[in-house]
Amino acid sequence: xxxxxxKVEAPNETTSLTSRRVEGAMAATEATEAEETxxxxxxxxxxxxxxxxxxxxxxxxxxxxxxxxxxxGYLRAYSEINKFFQIxxxxxxxxxxxxxxxxxxxxxxxxxxxxxxxxxxxxxxxxERENNLLTSKDQQSGARTLLRLHRALEFITGFLSExxxxxxxxxxxxxxxxxxxxxxxxxxxxxxxxxxGAVLLMMxxxxxxxxxxxxxxxxxxxxxEAVRAHNEALMPKVIEVMTSVYNLxxxxxxxxxxxxxx
Numbered sequence: 270x271x272x273x274x275x276k277v278e279a280p281n282e283t284t285s286l287t288s289r290r291v292e293g294a295m296a297a298t299e300a301t302e303a304e305e306t307x308x309x310x311x312x313x314x315x316x317x318x319x320x321x322x323x324x325x326x327x328x329x330x331x332x333x334x335x336x337x338x339x340x341x342g343y344l345r346a347y348s349e350i351n352k353f354f355q356i357x358x359x360x361x362x363x364x365x366x367x368x369x370x371x372x373x374x375x376x377x378x379x380x381x382x383x384x385x386x387x388x389x390x391x392x393x394x395x396x397e398r399e400n401n402l403l404t405s406k407d408q409q410s411g412a413r414t415l416l417r418l419h420r421a422l423e424f425i426t427g428f429l430s431e432x433x434x435x436x437x438x439x440x441x442x443x444x445x446x447x448x449x450x451x452x453x454x455x456x457x458x459x460x461x462x463x464x465x466g467a468v469l470l471m472m473x474x475x476x477x478x479x480x481x482x483x484x485x486x487x488x489x490x491x492x493x494e495a496v497r498a499h500n501e502a503l504m505p506k507v508i509e510v511m512t513s514v515y516n517l518x519x520x521x522x523x524x525x526x527x528x529x530x531x
Contacts, residue, residue: 319356319485321500321507323349328510337389338517340379340415347372347418350425356485357478360471368421371414378411387411390518394525403530413530419518424452426511433504435475442470 327346354365386396427448446469454462483496
């Protein structure tokens with residue numbers, strides 16, 4: 270699959286949370302402590318209207334019978350998940366910004382001059398490996414960028430699983446921090462891991478999260494309770510397909526021996 274490497278314009282990726290992000294995380298902690306966790310935003314930005322069905326559809330479309338993991342479906346689902354992060358407010362603001370940068374990088378490659386080589390995760394890895402791009406310092410590696418999203422997906426899936434089974438009035442700070450400590454924290458430095466863990470302790474109750482998501486949902490017919498019931502019914506399917514895509518991607522990166530791309 271060798272080809273002349275086109276010049277791809279993609280934004281620079283931040284490899285880890287910078288000191289500015291750490292400061293932002295600490296500020297988020299202080300802001301969250303000060304706000305009423307039961308207060309629901311009176312208005313939701315139209316760009317943040319959330320549809321859990323799109324997450325399910327995107328990750329389902331990522332998997333095909335031919336064994337390929339298709340990038341378009343993956344990025345559609347992840348873009349929708351990122352709306353969920355933004356809806357939650359200060360606790361996940363710094364995460365949402367970092368995730369969006371990575372999604373944008375991969376979208377740039379998919380739409381760029383080498384886009385035909387980025388139709389699936391497998392084709393992307395093959396193309397970048399054959400053209401010595403996996404560890405290139407001249408431009409961002411798509412495989413490396415997706416690896417960071419892949420690692421975050423384990424945390425997101427764990428968080429959604431805990432959210433789904435938690436009692437309505439249960440605070441999610443402790444369990445969310447624990448999910449982070451056994452997933453993403455493994456790839457963060459000590460200072461960042463401690464800071465993020467502290468921020469996540471400020472998570473509101475399940476009921477507050479569900480109400481915020483329901484208010485921001487595109488599925489508005491029948492009111493908030495109908496939306497809530499709809500999302501609760503979808504959640505086990507969403508968690509199942511996300512787990513499947515994560516496991517398939519993990520196996521793929523293991524087979525190519527690129528789980529530790531710098």
